[in-house]
Amino acid sequence: MQKILLIGDLQQLQENIGELLLLHQYEVVLAPNGKTGITMAKEQHPDMILCEMNMKGIDGLGVLGSIRKDPLLEKVPVIFLADKYNARLFRAAMNQGADDCLIRPFSNNDLLLTVENRLQRYQYQTALPMPGHSPEQDHDLKRMIREFTENRNTMRLAPYETIYKEGGTPRYLYYILEGKVKTVKTHEDGKDLVIGLYKKGDFFGYVAMLEETPYKATAIVMEAAEIVLIPRKDAEEIFNRTPYIITRFVRMLAQHLTEKEERLVGIAYDTLRKKVASALVHLRNKYQQPEVEKFVINISREELATVAGTATESLIRTLSDFKNEKLIAIRNGSITLLDAGKLEDIAFR
Known part of the structure; x- marks a missing residue:
């Protein structure tokens, strides 16, 4: 029996998706948030992960980033679930290794076909031996x-x-x-x-x-x-x-080149708010530890400005705006992301 991990609001996922998957002979494991989902993925080794894109704490991109860094989980299919379409956010998810995104409302048939197709592709990929090596290696x-x-x-x-x-x-x-x-x-x-x-x-x-x-x-x-x-x-x-x-x-x-292309396009054409929000989200995706709910980074304003591709003075003004909007907190030079979801909305809008 193939195991599917559902990450997100338990009641909604259980009622709308979990029961459907159980009826079609899948084993279903539930995680209420991103932090727990990462832990359960490493313990349970599921055959697929269905994950809410927007969650408090560690969101879908944070979960995906952690999953793709684990050698035992890097090829496991990850399908995002979202309430609305956001082109840049979904493109970022695909660039980080997501396999698909489903936008509500979707039919039971669409869900089941997507799950079945991705699982078949995953089984085929894991069954192929690499030259000169056993599958275990x-x-x-x-x-x-x-x-x-x-x-x-x-x-x-x-x-x-x-x-x-x-x-x-x-x-x-x-x-x-x-x-x-x-x-x-x-x-x-x-x-x-x-x-x-x-x-x-x-x-x-x-x-x-x-x-x-x-x-x-x-x-x-x-x-x-x-x-x-x-x-x-x-x-x-x-x-x-x-x-x-x-x-x-x-x-x-190839992954690094794709990431750089995305960032360079953003630096060339994005607004100042988008550049700074994208830099903060990029740092979070790269450095956040799975067990930590709110991302904190100690980085000089000059360094952060070089990541965002803007002048230090402009960066400082934007950080002050984000602080007033309660998106971030600043203390002793460290920056805490208080509302990563809203920062992502700014970055990928």
């Missing part, structure tokens, strides 16, 4: 990470220290054990734009290595970090020996 990304990172030299860096500079020659592949890192592109007029954000468990510096080009951005520590140094020669040997691993990095590269 294909799903064990921890084994890949161990092969890359065990018995390597590491370095500890303080905030604002530079790891490598734009134009430099790639010597290492990097893996973050602790801390946060950003990659920054500098324009000829001296202005910086953050084009990549990385956290614990992320690889970075692989784009230039795969392209065999100099670094196209500068990597800077945002929060005290410990980083594994994987010599380029060793990384290339592992790539050549294990096609599965190079496939994983190409997939990560």
Whole structure:
């Protein structure tokens, strides 16, 4: 029996969807909110997740971000449920790895067909072995990470220290054990734009290595970090020996490029409020821990301005507006997202 996890308002989901799925011989597991849903997904390992897009606390995008970072859940189909259509919000969901979005009202037949089709595709994908690897190895990304990172030299860096500079020659592949890192592109007029954000468990510096080009951005520590140094020669040997691993990095590269394209379009054409809201939501999606309900980040206004792609003075004025609207709280330099849902509405409207 295939297991489906429903995340959202329990009464509505149970009455409208849960009972229907039970009647069609699916096992149904319920979670009342995003935080519980993430925990249950990691414990129950469902075959599919149906999740409300808008929830208090950790919303649908937050759930999706956490699910897609888990090696055992990264391919599990995630279908969002929403009360209205929002083109930019849904595009962001698809770019993060959502499989489908259903807009109420939808028929029982539409729901069942969507569930059946996505489950069939998931079964087909998980049944296909990758070249040179068993299915068990294909799903064990921890084994890949161990092969890359065990018995390597590491370095500890303080905030604002530079790891490598734009134009430099790639010597290492990097893996973050602790801390946060950003990659920054500098324009000829001296202005910086953050084009990549990385956290614990992320690889970075692989784009230039795969392209065999100099670094196209500068990597800077945002929060005290410990980083594994994987010599380029060793990384290339592992790539050549294990096609599965190079496939994983190409997939990560494609995801990062899509994310950057979305952000650059927003920076070019969005209003100031949209830019700042998008930057806050982007940071939340990247760095929020599943067990924490309200996202808090300690980031300088200059750094946040480079993420949003705007002037520091304009950013500060907009943050003040958001604070007055009770969308965020600011204390000792830290920013707390009080109403992530409304910030998403601004960002993706």
